[in-house]
Amino acid sequence: LNTPHIPVLLDEVLSFVDFSESGIMIDMTAGFGGHSIEVLQKSKLDLICNDKDIKALDFSKNRLNDFKNRVSFINKTFSEVIKELEVDNLKIILADIGVSSYQLDEEYRGFSFNSDSLDMRMDDRNELNAKYVVNNYSITELEDIFKNYGEVRDYKRMAFAICEYRKDKQIESAKELSQIVARNTRKFSKLNPATLIFQAIRIEVNDELGELKKLLDNIESVSPKGTRVILISFHSLEDRIIKNKFKQWIKKCICDESVMRCECGNNHQKGKILTKKPLVANDKEIKNNPRSRSAKLRAFEFNA
Numbered sequence: 692l693n694t695p696h697i698p699v700l701l702d703e704v705l706s707f708v709d710f711s712e713s714g715i716m717i718d719m720t721a722g723f724g725g726h727s728i729e730v731l732q733k734s735k736l737d738l739i740c741n742d743k744d745i746k747a748l749d750f751s752k753n754r755l756n757d758f759k760n761r762v763s764f765i766n767k768t769f770s771e772v773i774k775e776l777e778v779d780n781l782k783i784i785l786a787d788i789g790v791s792s793y794q795l796d797e798e799y800r801g802f803s804f805n806s807d808s809l810d811m812r813m814d815d816r817n818e819l820n821a822k823y824v825v826n827n828y829s830i831t832e833l834e835d836i837f838k839n840y841g842e843v844r845d846y847k848r849m850a851f852a853i854c855e856y857r858k859d860k861q862i863e864s865a866k867e868l869s870q871i872v873a874r875n876t877r878k879f880s881k882l883n884p885a886t887l888i889f890q891a892i893r894i895e896v897n898d899e900l901g902e903l904k905k906l907l908d909n910i911e912s913v914s915p916k917g918t919r920v921i922l923i924s925f926h927s928l929e930d931r932i933i934k935n936k937f938k939q940w941i942k943k944c945i946c947d948e949s950v951m952r953c954e955c956g957n958n959h960q961k962g963k964i965l966t967k968k969p970l971v972a973n974d975k976e977i978k979n980n981p982r983s984r985s986a987k988l989r990a991f992e993f994n995a
């Protein structure tokens with residue numbers, strides 16, 4: 692099978708898999724099965740493969756057919772999955788979050804700057820799409836998402852430019868949107884000026900940060916035993932959320948800051964951080980797959 696997506700940090704992911712153990716791994720973002728197939732080939736684990744994109748999941752089903760006795764499939768958002776499953780012997784939770792190369796490359800989804808559509812949904816069931824956001828959000832709402840999700844310096848100017856443009860006509864395509872952004876960009880930078888604007892809209896449309904926060908909260912609420920959590924993210928906003936959650940998970944004391952002396956027993960550490968610093972792609976991987984450039988992997992192990 693020709694795969695439309697190269698898995699990132701594959702060796703690094705595999706370094707957290709114990710090939711001799713049995714149990715379950717949930718791949719929250721199975722995508723094209725790139726990580727899953729390697730785990731199935733090399734270990735004894737059974738897999739639950741989830742993805743909210745039905746097309747990606749169908750591809751994975753086909754690709755993992757040789758292992759069908761060891762895999763089941765779910766088509767949901769990852770924040771929902773963990774708390775709905777009752778899994779004994781859950782060894783690994785893997786989430787390689789973000790957009791697959793296939794989604795980025797598929798014209799009709801409107802993720803790329805030259806696309807004739809403007810959609811950006813990873814899941815067709817999602818009600819919100821990019822066209823709605825750029826044509827209906829108020830100027831302050833646009834400013835907020837550009838500032839918070841894109842860290843766009845000129846966020847006010849961009850929001851204003853979009854609102855001025857749409858007074859005359861609807862913005863119909865990603866191409867049209869990137870032209871508006873380009874015309875209103877002041878500084879020359881190596882990055883295509885639309886990159887951060889598109890990132891911000893994509894995060895809004897797919898509720899990417901909300902999904903990640905809910906995933907982490909839900910993992911915590913089911914108190915997994917001995918489970919390793921492996922998370923790969925692609926921008927600093929996500930990495931920060933993960934880093935902070937891990938820090939919270941290793942806190943021994945959970946007393947309110949206002950108390951003078953610890954009253955909680957000082958034994959609330961949930962496990963240990965397995966990656967002091969996030970793991971990143973080496974030069975060889977970046978050369979072979981430039982999209983791995985921004986990937987960061989962090990891993991955590993819950994107490995047994």
Ligand SMILES: C[S@@+](CC[C@H](N)C(=O)[O-])C[C@H]1O[C@@H](n2cnc3c(N)ncnc32)[C@H](O)[C@@H]1O
Nearest residue numbers: 698720722723724725726743744768769791902
């Ligand atoms: C980077 S790709 C994963 C690629 C996969 N690891 C592989 O090697 O083939 C990310 C996948 O996560 C899915 N995804 C993103 N956010 C999701 C969410 N909140 N719930 C479920 N799936 C999600 C996307 O649809 C996409 O297929």
